[in-house]
Amino acid sequence: MAELRTPRQKLSALIITYNEVGYIERCIESISFADEILVVDSFSTDGTYEYLMEHPKVRVIQNPFENFTAQKSYALGQATHDWILFVDADEVVTPNLEKEIVQTISNPDACEAYWFYRKFMFQNEPLHFSGWQTDKNHRLFRKSKAKFTDKKIVHETLEVDGSSCVLKEKLIHYCYKDYEDYKGKMLRYGQLKAKEAFYKEKHFNYLLMLIKPAWKFFYHYIIRLGILDGKKGIIISYLNALGVLERFRELKRLEKKNELTYYLVMP
Structure with missing residues (x-):
């Protein structure tokens, strides 16, 4: 008697993008096994949108970027299937991971969501330490059983x-393209984290602005063994600390702007 097989569940692969030419191509190729590939682009200027428009397997929608949580929630709302694979444009699904994903969503006893550990790449070389060795994120889940919380707008x-x-x-993550790209990413994260803190009514503090970036560098470089990554560890630890410094700078700017607005509208 033939063995009865559980039919494979359909899968929507989702990505949010902004100026990802040079990385998005490899990502799309690695998730081509998905039944639907949906990309939400926040008006890229480097040809990303045009590339996606021409791709036969991709459905692309443009939507203004407010923050990461809002953009991912928007993308989730456009997905056709219940099983969701959410990846970043600079991430790659390996053949072994593809096989595990397909087996997982075909399992009737599957969990509602799955964490992925990530292997970080500094350009094309592995980053073994520097704080990222235990990093994991939810990447595979049932749309009917999960949602992005609005309590955080960055991570x-x-x-x-x-x-x-x-x-x-x-999951392979090409986190570091070059110095300026990673620096820009850390500064943007810092600015968004400042907005998050401002909305929660947290206040700027000069002492914390001195202590927190220094601690961030020490944490990644010493405690999380960035020192073992050599020059790569120094660069990553420094730029992560710079992102924390930018968070305090931006929080200070937001508070000053808020104070100015208050005085201008006073009768």
Whole structure:
């Protein structure tokens, strides 16, 4: 008697983009096994949108970028299928990870969501330490059982109605393209984190502006063994600390702007 197989569940692969030419191509190729590839682009200027428009397997929508949580929630709302694979444009699904994903979503006893560990790449070389060795994110989940919380606008957090498990295979993350790109990314994160803090009515503090960036560097370079990554560890640790410094600078700017607005509208 032939063995009955559980039919494979359909999968929507989602990406949000802004100026990702040179990386998005490799990402799209690695997720071509998905039944739907949906990209939400925040008006790229480097040809990303045009490339996606011409790709036969991609459905692309442009939407203004407010913050990461809002953009990912918007993308999630456009997905056709219940099983969601959410990747960044600079991430790559390996053949072994693809196989594990397909097996997982075909399992009737699957969890509602899955954490992925990531292997970080500094340009094309592995970054073994520097704080990222235990990094993991929700990347695979059921749309009907999860949503992005609006409590965070930078490192978006998935709220899962049910259980979360961990996949064995790692997602490859090309986090560091070049110095200016990573620096820009850290500065943008810092600015968004400042807005998050401002909305929560946290206040600028000169002492914390001195202590927190120094601690960030020490944490990544010494405690999280960035020193073992050599020059790469120094660069990553410094730029992460710079992002924290920018968070305080931006919080100070937001408070000054708020004070000025208050005085201007006073009768």
